[in-house]
Amino acid sequence: MTAPDPVRAARALNGGAAAVLVLEAIVVLFVPRGIAQSGPGLTGFRLTYLLVLAVLLILAAGVQRRPRGLVIGTVLQVPLVLTGLFNSVLWVVGGIFALLWLYLLQLRRDMLGSILPRPAAPHPAPDPSPDTPPGSQEEQPHQ
Template identity: 40%
Template sequence: MSAATEEPEPQEDGRTFRGAQGLPTPPPEVRDPWKGLRGVMAGTLVLEFIVFGLALPVVWQLGAGVSSIGFIVVAALAVLNLLAAFVQRRPWGLWVALALQAGLIACFIVHPAIGLMGLIFAGIWGYMLYLRRDVAKRMREGRLADQLGHPPGHPPQE
């Protein structure tokens, strides 16, 4: 059995951690919060594909426009964003998405508007990384709503 398919080893307190990223694994009775976060990340990548795809014809016509090579680079990065949306459940999917953000920021060379949009999306990714860290911390502490024994959005009954 390969290391990627082995079950995570439980800690002394019963918690388990998976992968090189050390993210906690939810117990079987708890909904997987990582599934929702991966969905948000994939959705953001699809949104980036749409935004950059729609922005290209506009910046092509603005001022000096965009060179053919610049157009191809930004179009390729946009398509790669779409493809990256489909690999977010892989352990390396997040790193692919972050590398694409760096590439889009570097597109300041192609056109400042494209680089600015890359910075805006990088800020969104920064917030998602903050949320990811916060969810991991809450899971480790046992403070997620599902871990507390009551449904999300419903306070515990006394």
């Protein structure tokens, strides 16, 4: 099944992907509080990892309109799931977000016929019309 208006559907799906990435970033910013109270606590590496991941998720949300935005968002799902190495509960949280992202990709394939956006075809150069005044074109040989 494809969407009746693929351009509008693509915009809506891009907005949904951006919203999921922003939500992921917000959740990642709540993680330091939880891991500070468990295991080895909140180390400098863990805090840096989480802050950089949150910033990357927000930046990826901003580029969802571009063709590579979807690829960037998909790649960022891996470090999100890997936050489970800091606390076992984060495996579940990261897994839920990864499944949500996979659902968005599946929905995109169903509605647009492709997961990745197709590159825009170049516009052909307009042909000169026969009504152009003489002298503006090269003279054609008469037969």
